[in-house]
Amino acid sequence: MSTALSSLTGPLQRFSARHATRLPLVVTATLLVAMFSIGSLRYEGFFSAQVLLNVLIDNGFLLVVAIGMTFVVLAGGIDLSVGSMVALSTMLTAWLVERNGVPLALAVPLVLLVGAGGGALMGWVIHAFEIQPFIVTLAGMFLARGLCYTISTESIPLTDPTATRIAQTRVLLPGGLFVSPAVVIALTVLALAFVVLHHTRFGRTVYALGGNESSARLMGLPVGRTKIAVYAVSGLCSALGGLLMTFYMLSGYALHAVGMELDAIAAAVIGGTLLTGGSGFVLGTALGVTVLGLIQTVVSFQGTLSSWWTRIVIGGLLFVFILLQRLFGGSRPAE
């Protein structure tokens, strides 16, 4: 004889309980469709796939950075250093290639290594000394931004022929559409991140850690290792994002990507990731980045609005989404 324990009896109830966490994802997707539809109705030339692809081209690096941020936020942490890490990566790449004649093929892995190493170091400090991630990564943010200026206070243009060729490459798609290689890389990272988060032991531990850290510890999960790893992933993603930005801007500059950490957090939140950790999807983050990009596009199509309106709309959206998260959180069956 078995005891029926579940209070959720109907198939519909079970379905909704099982998929409750995906609700924010649906909301964001709906918002995206709505924005695109309204834009298409209002502005001539808005309704085309290339407009969407351009959003990705202009925000590929943000997508990569935001994916790294999603790992950290899912694990219950936060990484404020990503914007500065992006800037440091652009600077380091340009400096190595232009000033020191290091071949691009060597500079790229070096920069990625610096990013991952820096992230791992912050993760280790957070874990070993039990310090708030907010404050550790804030220190990392100042440190990385400061290091940029020790390399150069001026912008370093990237004139390396390979780099300019990559920057001008277009990946052609059927129907006369095109994307940049950065988009391909960003989407590959997205697919990888999805597999890692949902189909590997490491990914599941990230969720467990964000769900309840002390439980995860008592369940015998490798809490410290995972924590360090998520910051390393975030560092690696910022370095990669920095490389993509170097090719996009064709320069290294200490003032690149100022405030990008906040864009990345905003994208994750709008994409349905809870800042308290443990709940969210990397695909949502991709939708979040697209929403942010589309706002920029709408503002530029409007033509009469100052570009600061992008910020105002993002701010408003963030408020709405955080309130929604609160409401979703409050309506959960238990606790």
Added chain:
Amino acid sequence: MAAPPTPRTPTRTGRPVLEAHGIRKAFPGVLALDGVDLRLFPGEVHALMGENGAGKSTLIKVLTGVHPPDAGTVSVDGAPQRFAEPLEAQHAGISTVYQEVNLCPNLSVAENILIGREPRRLGLVHWSALHRRAARLITELELDLDVRLPLSAHSLAVQQLVAIVRAVDVRAKVLVLDEPTSSLDRDEVAQLFALVRRLRDRGVAILFVTHFLDQVFDLCDRVTVLRNGRLEGEHRIDELTPVTLVHRMVGGELRTLDELAETSHTGTAAPVPADTPFLSARGLARAGAVQPYDLDIHRGEVIGLAGLLGSGRTEAARLLFGADHADGGELRIDGERAVLRSPRAAIARKIAFCSENRKAEGLIGELTVRENIVMALQAARGWTKPLSRTRQDEIAARWTEVLDIRPADPEAQVRNLSGGNQQKVLLARWLLTDPRLLILDEPTRGIDIGAKTEIQKLVTRLAAEGTAVLFISAELEEVLRLSHRVGVLRDHRLVATLPNDTSLTPDRILGAIATGATS
């Protein structure tokens, strides 16, 4: 006196699966465990009982690898073990389910059961195998759950069951359940017990820690009783009654205190005044702290609250002081409805509360006797109207004398005073506000006999002057000597309010504590 260790269920090997011998564990200033033994046989449910502070939690922490013992041995299947961390104890076959559910609410039931040991294919999590295996474990234990649902979709009770399923899947030989039922209702407890019995029948040894006596008699085969960090004994449950078990927990003979020569109270119940009580609680409750209770306190009346440590005495009193919010019931003061949102509101209605934990909640050790004494009066006046220094000095000097606080120096730092004198400072502070209801939570604990007697005399005198007193104490003799009526708490429930007439004896109160019955 200990019964022969034959468990009711015959053992398969005749050898304990877990044996702890001579466990000793000291923390700075406290000897938490002193030479404690424990034996668990396969296929038995073994209760670990003792009052709060008896050393139950420390013993569990030693057994599960959280604290290494200072002395003594822990062996599993006859092999001595030394656990440096909980994971090592788990590997040795000792799993623990804590009072708080230690799982991840955001993950599915299946993941919570198997995370860290997920089946994998090509390095990736094999989800369908994971769900199959979790579902099989659930059905094996005769539960019925959708393992794909997130844990948070289930009630706390079901989460607790899932925690047990996880613990058992770690090939547990010994399952430690640390107060698993404290936040469950009756039906949920029944579900949990059914699962525990199934595990017992499969030969798992279960150590069950609880403070619910009836659950012990319901579920367990044997019991180990701890008292003050020492082993009181190991008994078969069927050779005990609730009353004898309580006796063993609190001490064989009741503590005696006969220093108090002539108190005015003679052990006869004062007639309950017919006028409206000063304070009247109806169905007052707070989830997880105290069940709904009714209590009237009249002017000049001393109400004693008796019960084991952890039975909800302090929790009940804190509701009357606004230190915790009641989430049910109503409180009337002088017949008028009152909602105490904070201690400030209670102080404004002339209710005073001397905390059990005088260091943490009452006194500020770095301040002087004078400063500590005037604190509540100053708070009652409002901080915009400071008491002049001369007035402060007067007050401090007077109360130091009245209560015979030693040293008789109002400028001495409170932390340098003895426990009894600190208690007097705390009392002085509240008496100064001229309270109409004085709540005293364990005012005589840990203080010397002389100070104890003086405090008892003071209570009697205050009551004679018309102050209502709620007197909480673990010492039944003391409660009986001072109180007009005695409220008995058991498992966070006020089970009886007994008039203190000649027929009320410590044994009758113990009986009420043990059985919840009034006679």
